[in-house]
Amino acid sequence: MLTGITKLKLGAVERRLKGAHxxxxxxxxxxxxHIVEQCRDPDSGGRMIDNIITNSILPDLSRQVLSRMVSGDAFASVEVSVENNDFSYSFK
Incomplete structure (x- = not known):
């Protein structure tokens, strides 16, 4: 169930990036x-997924997108991965 919620929440991020950029x-x-593994507390579940995306992925991604916009570096895609237990972003 947590995997499905995570996919739905990440889908919203996909639509935002596609629509805006x-x-x-x-x-x-x-x-x-990685996201689901951090959400094993039965009292938080889906709220924790939203928290991870809202407080980790979105701010990091936004900073890097804005940095590229300021420097004029165009990009067509972003791959999010996990490195050293943290999210990593690769722009192309």
Whole structure:
């Protein structure tokens, strides 16, 4: 169930990036598992997923997108992955 919620929440991020910047976002295999693994507390479940995306992925992604916009570096896609137990972003 948590995997499905995570996919739905990440889908909203995909739509936002596509709508605002025309870019595609993909997630490496370990991203969903990494998020779900942090949400094993039965009292928080889906709220924790939203918290991780809202307070980790979105701010990091926004900073990097804005940095690229300021420097004029165009991008068509972003891949989110997990490195050293943290999210990593690769722009192309």
């Amino acid at each position: 025309g870019a595609v976002i993909t997630y490496a295999d370990g991203v969903i598992e």
